[in-house]
Amino acid sequence: MPVFTREQLSAYLDDALSDGETAQVEQALRQSDPLRRQLRGLMAERDRGEHSIGAIWRRERLSCPNREQLGNYLLRVLDGDQQDYIQFHLHTVGCAFCLANLADLQARQKEPASRTQQRRRRFFESSAGLLRAGRSKR
Numbered sequence: 001m002p003v004f005t006r007e008q009l010s011a012y013l014d015d016a017l018s019d020g021e022t023a024q025v026e027q028a029l030r031q032s033d034p035l036r037r038q039l040r041g042l043m044a045e046r047d048r049g050e051h052s053i054g055a056i057w058r059r060e061r062l063s064c065p066n067r068e069q070l071g072n073y074l075l076r077v078l079d080g081d082q083q084d085y086i087q088f089h090l091h092t093v094g095c096a097f098c099l100a101n102l103a104d105l106q107a108r109q110k111e112p113a114s115r116t117q118q119r120r121r122r123f124f125e126s127s128a129g130l131l132r133a134g135r136s137k138r
């Protein structure tokens with residue numbers, strides 16, 4: 001099991017490692033709980049860092065899938081490798097930023113249905129109200 005330095009993990013988060021090194025880190029992350037904890041600790045540290053730096057880092061996080069990719073992941077329309085990568089990124093790396101993004105997308109996917117229901121209920125209530133008003137006039 002290779003040991004990674006803070007600098008290497010940091011470079012991994014910045015997507016600044018070579019493909020070979022990135023593969024090594026990802027392989028190790030799949031196998032090592034302490035390494036996953038170490039990486040999450042580093043991510044949390046960076047998120048807590050000076051506000052603007054944290055914000056820039058999040059904006060420029062290259063290893064994060066974008067919203068469209070996350071949406072496709074939810075719909076399961078990505079090819080196997082991409083689906084695996086995002087699964088890995090979310091659940092093995094535990095990227096809080098992408099998990100929050102995913103939760104937001106899931107909430108939006110559910111929204112239209114409940115909105116339609118609300119509209120139906122409102123329509124039903126106002127029709128019932130009209131019927132009652134009509135009846136009381138008679």
Ligand SMILES: [Zn+2]
Pocket residue numbers: 061063064065089095096097098099
């Ligand atoms: Zn991410």
